[in-house]
Amino acid sequence: MSSSGTQETPASSSPSGVAITAQQEKVLEQEFKQEKNWDDITLELVVAECGLCEKDVEKWYSWRKNEWRRTEGLRIGSGSLTDM
Numbered sequence: 492m493s494s495s496g497t498q499e500t501p502a503s504s505s506p507s508g509v510a511i512t513a514q515q516e517k518v519l520e521q522e523f524k525q526e527k528n529w530d531d532i533t534l535e536l537v538v539a540e541c542g543l544c545e546k547d548v549e550k551w552y553s554w555r556k557n558e559w560r561r562t563e564g565l566r567i568g569s570g571s572l573t574d575m
Contacts, residue, residue: 507554509547519548523555 505511511519522529522537529537529552538545560566 507551
């Protein structure tokens with residue numbers, strides 16, 4: 492533990508396959524709850540806030556969106572209602 496009394500939770504591999512800390516996961520989940528369909532600007536902001544590379548954030552987002560679609564009973568990978 493550092494002398495300041497704070498310690499970053501070590502990165503662990505999430506079900507998405509991306510190694511993230513608890514704080515990074517919290518940020519990612521908060522952003523996902525606010526908006527399910529990220530545009531390029533949102534992606535860049537999340538990358539900056541999390542300190543992860545864009546590839547890892549995209550991988551986590553893809554996994555998380557598929558999980559959300561599964562829990563909602565929606566087809567995984569379908570783009571919109573008009574694609575069904």
